Amino acid sequence: MEKYLYIALFAPLVSSMFSALFTNTPKKTFVGIIASLLIFTAFGSSSVLLMHILDGGEPIHVEMMTWMATGNLYIPFGFVVDQISVTMMMVVTLVSTVVHIYSIGYMDHDKGFNRFFAWLSAFVFSMMILVMSDNYAGLFIGWEGVGLCSWGLIGFWFHKESATWAANEAFIMNRIADLGMLIGLFLVYWNTGTLQYDGAFAAFATLDTPTLTWIGIFLFIGAMGKSAQFPLHTWLADAMEGPTPVSALIHAATMVTAGVYLVIRSNELYSLIPNVGLFIASLGTFVALFAASMALVNRDMKRIIAYSTLSQLGYMFAAAGLGAYWVALFHLMAHAFFKALLFLGAGNVMHAMHDELDPFKMGGLKKVMKGTWIMMTIASLALAGIFPFAGFFSKDTILEAAFADHHFVIYGVLLFTAGLTAFYSFRLVALIFHGEERYKIFGIHPHEAYRFMLVGMSPLLILAMIAGVFQTPFFEMVEEILSAHEYHIHSHATLLVMLVGTQIFVGLSIVYAYRKYMNNKITVPDGSSAMENSFMYKLLLNQYYIPYFYEEYIVKSYRELSTIFWNQVDVKIVDATVDGIAGILYSTGEKTRDMQSGNLSTMLKWMVAGTIALLSLAVVFGLAVRYSDEILAILSGLGV
Amino acid sequence: MMEIGLNHYLVLSTILFAIGLAGVMRRKNLLLLFFATEILLNAVNIAFAAISHYYGDLTGQMFAFFVIAIAASELAVGLGLLIVWFKRNGTIDLDTMTSMRG
Numbered sequence: 115m116e117k118y119l120y121i122a123l124f125a126p127l128v129s130s131m132f133s134a135l136f137t138n139t140p141k142k143t144f145v146g147i148i149a150s151l152l153i154f155t156a157f158g159s160s161s162v163l164l165m166h167i168l169d170g171g172e173p174i175h176v177e178m179m180t181w182m183a184t185g186n187l188y189i190p191f192g193f194v195v196d197q198i199s200v201t202m203m204m205v206v207t208l209v210s211t212v213v214h215i216y217s218i219g220y221m222d223h224d225k226g227f228n229r230f231f232a233w234l235s236a237f238v239f240s241m242m243i244l245v246m247s248d249n250y251a252g253l254f255i256g257w258e259g260v261g262l263c264s265w266g267l268i269g270f271w272f273h274k275e276s277a278t279w280a281a282n283e284a285f286i287m288n289r290i291a292d293l294g295m296l297i298g299l300f301l302v303y304w305n306t307g308t309l310q311y312d313g314a315f316a317a318f319a320t321l322d323t324p325t326l327t328w329i330g331i332f333l334f335i336g337a338m339g340k341s342a343q344f345p346l347h348t349w350l351a352d353a354m355e356g357p358t359p360v361s362a363l364i365h366a367a368t369m370v371t372a373g374v375y376l377v378i379r380s381n382e383l384y385s386l387i388p389n390v391g392l393f394i395a396s397l398g399t400f401v402a403l404f405a406a407s408m409a410l411v412n413r414d415m416k417r418i419i420a421y422s423t424l425s426q427l428g429y430m431f432a433a434a435g436l437g438a439y440w441v442a443l444f445h446l447m448a449h450a451f452f453k454a455l456l457f458l459g460a461g462n463v464m465h466a467m468h469d470e471l472d473p474f475k476m477g478g479l480k481k482v483m484k485g486t487w488i489m490m491t492i493a494s495l496a497l498a499g500i501f502p503f504a505g506f507f508s509k510d511t512i513l514e515a516a517f518a519d520h521h522f523v524i525y526g527v528l529l530f531t532a533g534l535t536a537f538y539s540f541r542l543v544a545l546i547f548h549g550e551e552r553y554k555i556f557g558i559h560p561h562e563a564y565r566f567m568l569v570g571m572s573p574l575l576i577l578a579m580i581a582g583v584f585q586t587p588f589f590e591m592v593e594e595i596l597s598a599h600e601y602h603i604h605s606h607a608t609l610l611v612m613l614v615g616t617q618i619f620v621g622l623s624i625v626y627a628y629r630k631y632m633n634n635k636i637t638v639p640d641g642s643s644a645m646e647n648s649f650m651y652k653l654l655l656n657q658y659y660i661p662y663f664y665e666e667y668i669v670k671s672y673r674e675l676s677t678i679f680w681n682q683v684d685v686k687i688v689d690a691t692v693d694g695i696a697g698i699l700y701s702t703g704e705k706t707r708d709m710q711s712g713n714l715s716t717m718l719k720w721m722v723a724g725t726i727a728l729l730s731l732a733v734v735f736g737l738a739v740r741y742s743d744e745i746l747a748i749l750s751g752l753g754v
Numbered sequence: 755m756m757e758i759g760l761n762h763y764l765v766l767s768t769i770l771f772a773i774g775l776a777g778v779m780r781r782k783n784l785l786l787l788f789f790a791t792e793i794l795l796n797a798v799n800i801a802f803a804a805i806s807h808y809y810g811d812l813t814g815q816m817f818a819f820f821v822i823a824i825a826a827s828e829l830a831v832g833l834g835l836l837i838v839w840f841k842r843n844g845t846i847d848l849d850t851m852t853s854m855r856g
Contacts, residue, residue, distance in 0.1 A: 712855030714787075715848045719779050 115166055115174050119195055122159035122203060123242050125152045126210075130235035133228055141227035146218035149231040153214050153238060157207035160200065167200050168591060175248060182251075189309060194248035197592045201443055202245035202375055205450045208573065209367040210238045215570035216458050217359040219563060220465065230270060230357070237263035241368050245375060250299050250309040253376070257295070257340065260369045261288045267364060268356040280352040287349040291339020298332030305329070315382040323387065330383055330390040333376060341373030341427050344401050348661050350424055354416040358461030361416060366423045366457050367450035374430040374446050381439045381596055391435045395516075398431025399524045399531075404658075406534040410541075411654045413639070414471045415460050418542050422497065423453055425535060429512050432524060438515040439596040444588055445508035452496035452504055452578035458571050459490035463546055466560035467553060473542055474638045478551035482560050485568045487547045489575050494543050496578040498536035498620050504581035510616060511585075517612065529616060533623040540627035548632040555638075763804030770797035784836055784846040788829060795825045 129152035133145050163174065173196035182189045195203070214234065221227050240263055244256025261284075269281030303309055305325055306317035318326060337343070342350035353365050364370070377384060377394065384391050405424035412418045426449045433442035466483060467476060480487040496503035499510060509532065516525040553560065562568075645651055656662065709720060738745065770793055777790025799818040806814025840846050 710855065712852035713849060714851060715779070715782060722775060722779055 115163065115171075115195075116176050118159040118162045118166075119174055119176060119193060119246070120178075122156045122163065122207065123193065123239075123246060125156040125159070126235045126238035126242060128152055130232050130239055133232035133235060136228040137232055139228065141225070143218065145228045145231055146214070146221075149235050150211065150214040150218065153207065153235065154211045156238070156242070157204075157211045160203040160207045163195050164200050164204055167195070167197055168587070173197070186307060187303075189249060189251045191252065192248040192310070193246040193252075194311070195246065197595050198375075198378060198443065199245045201447060201588070201592070203242065205371075205447050206238065206241050206245065206368050208577075209450050209454045210234070210241075210363055212454065212570055212574055213359045213363040213458070216362075216461070216567050217357075219567040219570075220359055220461055221357065222564075224357075226270060230267075233263055233266045233270070234360070234363070237267065237364060237369070241372075244372055248311055250302060250311070250314070253379075254295065254299060257336070257372065258292070260364070260372065261285065261292075261340075264288075264353070264364050264369055267360040268353045270356055270360065274355070277355040280349070280355040284349040284353050287346050288339045291336050291346055294332045294334075294339070295336025298329055298334075298336060301325070301329045301332060311379065318383050318386060326383065326387050327390055330380075330387045333380060333383070334390065334394060337373030337376045338397075339373070340376075341370050341431070342424055343373070343397060343427065343431065344404060345660070347401065347405070347424055348657070348664060351417050351420045351657070354414070354420050358416065358457060358464060361420070362454045362457030362461070365420065366453040370423065370427060371430070371446045371450065374427065374434060374442055377431070377434045378439045378443050378446075378596070381434075384434070385437060388437070391437060393435070395432045395435025395521070395524060398428040398433075398435055399527045400428070401425070402428030402432065402531045403527050403534070404428075406531045406538065408654055408657050409538040410534060411651055413474060413655075415463065415473050415542065415546070416457075416471060418473075418538060419453070419456055419460055422456075422535065422538065423449075425531060426453065426497075429509060429528065429531075432528060433512045433515055436515055436519050436521065436524070438512070440589060440592045441508070441511045441515050443592065443596070444585065445512060447588075448496070448504035448508040448578075448581045451574050451581055452493045455489055455571060455574040455578050456493040456497065458567075458574070459486050459493060462486040462563040462567070463490075465563060467558055470553075470556070470558065472638070473545035474552070474636065475556060476546045476553050477549045477636065478547070479553075479560060480547040481551075483547070483562045485562060487543075489568070489571060490547070491543055492575060493578050494539035497539050498624060499532055499616070500536075500620060500624075501617060502579075502582055504578050507582035507585045510613065513616065514609075514612070529619070532616065533619050536620040536623035537627045540624045541631050544628050544631035545636070548628070549636055550634045552636070552638060760804055760808045763800060767797045767801040767804070770794075770800065773797075782848045784839070784848060787848070788832055788836075792825060792829070795821055 129149045132152075133149050136142055136145050167173070173194060175194045176192065178191040178193065180188070181191050214231070217230060217234065221230050224230065237260060240256050240259025242256070244253055244260060247253045247256060265281045265285040268284055269278045271277045272281075299309065302314050305321055306314045308314055308317070339346045350365060350370065354361055356365075384394070402425045405421045405428060409418045409421035409425065412421065426445070430442045430445050430449070433439075433445060462483065463476065463479065463486060464471065466479065466486075470476070492503065496505040499505040513525060513528055513532070516522075516528060639646055641647075653659070709716075711717075774790050774792075774794035774797055777793060778787065781787045781790055799821050802814040802818040802821070806812060806818075836846060839851075843850065
């Protein structure tokens with residue numbers, strides 16, 4: 115079994131290094147094909163491992179080599195395949211296989227085709243390290259690795275100013291959060307003496323609550339950055355500057371869920387500190403609503419889906435915070451499938467519309483893009499949580515968990531958000547695929563994507579439809595290590611009312627979205643309608659003015675502070691010191707160059723003078739060493 | 755009659771060394787500079803031989819032979835260069851040799 119583990123881990127690395135060989139050469143289709151095949155190999159190996167775990171096999175734990183061993187610190191490159199990590203491995207490898215195949219078509223005309231695959235596979239490798247590591251240090255390597263690859267891929271079109279800006283924003287925001295994460299890791303090591311999961315978890319039980327609370331908080335700060343939770347959420351929407359397959363893989367399905375994975379992985383920690391868990395759940399609930407509200411009015415197709423991702427991450431944190439770790443993990447998995455599908459569909463639309471992102475300028479695309487239309491509709495149904503698609507099973511279980519734990523506020527907000535989710539998803543679908551063909555005004559001739567791209571997306575389509583049936587086997591698999599209890603509402607009548615009520619509510623939202631945005635009267639908004647001038651609309655469109663606030667009050671003041679430090683501290687102290695030392699050396703040289711008169715006689719005199727000086731020094735020191743006792747005695751006699 | 759011991763030799767050696775050093779510093783004629791260096795080397799040779807005799811160890815006297823051999827070869831090379839220099843420039847005054855001025 116170990117060899118499957120190594121194949122799953124290293125096939126993406128091989129793929130990345132192979133693609134990297136061709137980064138400076140023109141597009142070569144075989145690079146994409148070989149990369150896809152290697153990622154598919156990783157997927158196959160992960161499937162074998164999943165079968166092994168499903169058959170009740172022991173979790174596989176290997177120690178590849180020692181990374182660090184100094185004093186009491188021992189960190190190996192160790193990997194573990196247990197119920198949690200095998201789920202993540204399946205999600206990561208499956209979605210990345212689909213995205214690799216899709217990218218062969220999507221990046222078809224791009225000059226950076228080969229480079230794209232190098233980065234994308236490197237991302238998959240980092241993500242595999244993140245989920246497979248058996249210790250926090252390895253997780254942190256993967257954590258930084260995915261951050262780096264995310265930076266490289268958001269800024270993939272680096273000739274665009276906005277892309278490089280967004281890449282740097284994502285990177286810097288994540289570094290801020292990673293500081294919290296690092297402090298968390300230090301605290302773990304400080305208090306337990308190990309970073310291995312099993313050792314640390316065993317030691318947590320003996321620690322006092324304040325220490326555990328601090329560890330929990332700092333680790334969660336790291337998770338907040340990676341999963342773009344409030345107030346570090348602004349980078350995710352801006353990250354949509356990257357190519358769409360990147361958004362699908364990194365900023366929807368895998369990397370942003372790493373924060374959720376961290377909380378799930380540390381479940382033994384968080385179940386000891388329910389207060390922090392409640393905070394996580396509250397923040398998640400808030401973000402779910404907050405992000406969904408911003409998605410309501412946005413006019414950028416990819417940003418709408420990005421806010422939707424943010425909102426769904428909020429759901430996952432709500433579940434994880436309430437202790438329903440398996441529900442969070444299940445929603446993570448289901449969400450990865452339908453959200454990646456949604457993004458890839460959006461990529462098809464973007465290609466068809468020549469990179470136009472405003473859905474108001476589209477309309478009626480279902481005639482020319484039938485396959486994409488069906489896929490995006492089903493993905494949206496799954497996202498909205500309509501029976502029997504994937505989202506129904508995962509999202510409804512989160513609602514049930516909140517209800518069963520008597521957190522009715524969280525339940526209410528999440529239920530309301532489910533309505534919003536349905537509304538904005540179908541607002542998007544209605545605007546893109548239905549109604550009048552507004553794109554004709556702009557002289558665009560849309561075309562469907564390559565057939566193999568649609569075929570490549572089909573596994574996600576199937577999973578978005580049927581992932582719900584895995585709920586019971588999944589529960590049975592993970593209950594061994596996640597403190598899993600199935601959530602049962604006590605009376606069946608309540609449960610039925612809840613289910614049907616939620617379905618009706620969500621259904622009504624969908625119908626409302628269609629009614630409002632499917633008609634032929636929709637025009638491209640020009641900022642004159644009453645709604646566009648209302649306060650709420652402006653507030654939501656400007657993302658609650660949070661980016662503006664960050665820019666005005668944090669970025670600008672930080673910049674001014676930096677300027678002051680540069681002018682006052684760096685130039686006047688640091689530079690001045692270094693320049694001063696160099697200046698002294700220069701002027702000494704300038705003054706003593708006259709010594710080099712070239713006259714042999716003068717030089718001999720200097721030589722003699724030097725010899726005498728050295729000799730006398732030697733004599734003085736020799737005497738001082740010989741008579742050191744006497745000298746000390748005299749000095750102490752003088753009272754020194 | 756006073757016994758001549760090690761100290762006398764060392765004093766002689768020191769005096770010769772000082773004379774040589776003064777010559778090295780003062781002389782402007784290249785040929786005389788060579789004489790001065792010979793005095794320096796032989797001052798050391800005296801010290802070597804005297805100390806070698808004092809300890810009854812032949813190493814110092816062997817070393818003195820080495821010094822004599824090396825001094826001879828050094829002088830052979832030096833005199834060769836000196837003759838070439840004199841043929842070219844017609845003078846062996848040190849103050850005229852300043853092409854290495856920094």
